Amino acid sequence: MLSTGIKITSKILQHSTLAVVCSFSLMVNASELKFEDQQKLHDIANNVSASRIGHDIQTLVNFGTRHTLSDTKSDTRGIGAARRWIKKEFEKISAQCGGCLEVIEVKDTISGEKRIPNPVEVVNIVAIQRGISEPNRMVMMSGDIDSRVSNVMDFTSDSPGANDNASGVAGVIEAARVLSKYKFNGSVVYAALSGEEQGLFGGKILTAYAQKHNWQVHGVLNNDMIGNITGINGVTDNTTARIFSEGTRVVETKKQANTRRFTGGEVDSASRNLARYIDTIADKYIPNLNTILVYRLDRFGRGGHHRPFNDAGFAAVRIMETNEHYDRQHQDLRTEDGIEYGDTIEGVDFDYTAKLTSLNAVAMASMAWAPAPPKEVEIKGAVTANTSFSWQETSDENIAGYKIYWRYTSEPQWQFSKYVGKVSKYTLKNVVIDNYYFGVASVNKQGIESPVVFPGDVGSFDHNIK
Incomplete structure (x- = not known):
C-alpha cells in the first residue's frame, strides 16, 4: 500500500497518469488507497493476550498426544480430552457474553482410509x-487439534504439537474471547478441526456441513503453525508472516476457463x-x-x-509463520548429535x-462489520477509452456505497481507487481496460470495506457460481 502521494518520474507515465487524474479530479493518496481508520479495530488488535495464548498452548501440550487415533475416554490424555477442554472453553466464553456462541460438534465416522483404516x-x-x-x-478462523510424531500412525507416543498446531487452536480460542465482546x-x-494429519478429514466434514446448511462462507482463515520465529x-x-492463496478455483468449468483466458483473472480469485x-x-492495524x-x-x-474449503469453491487461505523449523515438525521427541527434535513448547513464541x-x-x-462483497460484478470496455462496471443492486442498509479499485496487471496489490457512492453501475472515463486489473468493494457507513471482487465468475465470492 502507498503511504504518500505517487511521485511521477517518467514523462510518458506522467502524461498517462495525469490524464486519469484530470478526468476524475482524483487525488491518488493514502486516504484513497487505504481503508478508513477504525479505532475499534485497533482495540481488537490490542486486546489479544499473549499470556492467555501461552496458557492455552501449555494446556493442549499437557494432553500428551492429540493424535486423531489416540484415546478418547481419558480426562487427561488424548484427543478426546483435548476436544472436551476446547468445547468447555468456548462454552465459558459464551457464558460471559450472554450465550452469544453456538457451540457444536461437527463430526463423522471415517474408516477404510490409508491413515484411518479402522x-x-x-x-x-x-x-x-x-x-x-x-x-x-x-x-471463519480455523486451527487443527491433532498432533503427530515421525510415524503418522503412532498414536501412543508423546506428541506435544505445541506449534503444530496448538498455536493455531489457541489463536482460535483467543480470537473468540476478544470478538465475542462485539456484535x-x-x-x-471459530473452528477447532480434527483429523488434519490423517488426511484433512475435519476440514472435509466441516465443508460438507457448511454446504448442507447453505452457509455463505466469504473467507476461511486457516492458521497452521503461527508460533515459531526461528527457522531451519x-x-x-x-515481523513477517505468510498468506498462501490459490489462484483460479479448482472447480472452474471449461467455459469459465475459456472466458478467463481472454479477460484475465489468474491471480484474482476470491481467495x-x-x-x-x-x-x-x-499494514493498517498490526504493528511490526x-x-x-x-x-x-x-x-x-x-x-x-x-x-x-477451496475444493468446494470457498475463498480460503493459510496464515502461518515465515520460517519453519523442520526438526520441530512431525518428529519423535529425542536428541541426536546434539540436536533436539520434537514440537515442544520451548519452540513457540507467544508474542x-x-x-x-x-x-x-x-x-x-x-x-x-463490512457489507457482503458485491455480487454479479461485470466489466466492459473493449476498444474504447472507458471502462464500465455493473453489479447487483441490493437493499442492504449496511451499504453506504461502493469503491472501484484498479492496479497495473504486474502489481500484487491494488494501487488506485475511487469511491463511487451507492450505485449499481459506473464508468471510469479514459481508463483503458487493457492496461489494468479492476475490482469492486462494498463500503459501510463507517467506511469499513469488504474484500475486492474481481469481475466475472473468476473473482466472485459466491462459491456456487457455475
Whole structure:
C-alpha cells in the first residue's frame, strides 16, 4: 500500500497518469488507497493476550498426544480430552457474553482410509457467533487439534504439537474471547478441526456441513503453525508472516476457463483477494508485521486444512509463520548429535502467536462489520477509452456505497481507487481496460470495506457460481 502521494518520474507515465487524474479530479493518496481508520479495530488488535495464548498452548501440550487415533475416554490424555477442554472453553466464553456462541460438534465416522483404516469418529469443535443482520454470511478462523510424531500412525507416543498446531487452536480460542465482546452484521465462526494429519478429514466434514446448511462462507482463515520465529535456515524473524492463496478455483468449468483466458483473472480469485484484504489489514492495524502474499495453494507439494474449503469453491487461505523449523515438525521427541527434535513448547513464541491472532481477529471483525462483497460484478470496455462496471443492486442498509479499485496487471496489490457512492453501475472515463486489473468493494457507513471482487465468475465470492 502507498503511504504518500505517487511521485511521477517518467514523462510518458506522467502524461498517462495525469490524464486519469484530470478526468476524475482524483487525488491518488493514502486516504484513497487505504481503508478508513477504525479505532475499534485497533482495540481488537490490542486486546489479544499473549499470556492467555501461552496458557492455552501449555494446556493442549499437557494432553500428551492429540493424535486423531489416540484415546478418547481419558480426562487427561488424548484427543478426546483435548476436544472436551476446547468445547468447555468456548462454552465459558459464551457464558460471559450472554450465550452469544453456538457451540457444536461437527463430526463423522471415517474408516477404510490409508491413515484411518479402522472406524474413528473425527470430531470438530465449532463455535458460531451469529451476525445480527446476515447470520448466514460467514467468515471463519480455523486451527487443527491433532498432533503427530515421525510415524503418522503412532498414536501412543508423546506428541506435544505445541506449534503444530496448538498455536493455531489457541489463536482460535483467543480470537473468540476478544470478538465475542462485539456484535457484527455477519457471522464469525471459530473452528477447532480434527483429523488434519490423517488426511484433512475435519476440514472435509466441516465443508460438507457448511454446504448442507447453505452457509455463505466469504473467507476461511486457516492458521497452521503461527508460533515459531526461528527457522531451519537460521533466520529468526518475528515481523513477517505468510498468506498462501490459490489462484483460479479448482472447480472452474471449461467455459469459465475459456472466458478467463481472454479477460484475465489468474491471480484474482476470491481467495487471492481475501489474501490481499488480510495483507491490507496487517499494514493498517498490526504493528511490526509484514505479510507476504504467496501465490500458491500451500507450501510446495504440501497441504493444509483450508484446502477442503477451496475444493468446494470457498475463498480460503493459510496464515502461518515465515520460517519453519523442520526438526520441530512431525518428529519423535529425542536428541541426536546434539540436536533436539520434537514440537515442544520451548519452540513457540507467544508474542508472535498473539500478533498473528490479532491479524485474524481484526480481519474477521472487519469482514463481519463490512457489507457482503458485491455480487454479479461485470466489466466492459473493449476498444474504447472507458471502462464500465455493473453489479447487483441490493437493499442492504449496511451499504453506504461502493469503491472501484484498479492496479497495473504486474502489481500484487491494488494501487488506485475511487469511491463511487451507492450505485449499481459506473464508468471510469479514459481508463483503458487493457492496461489494468479492476475490482469492486462494498463500503459501510463507517467506511469499513469488504474484500475486492474481481469481475466475472473468476473473482466472485459466491462459491456456487457455475
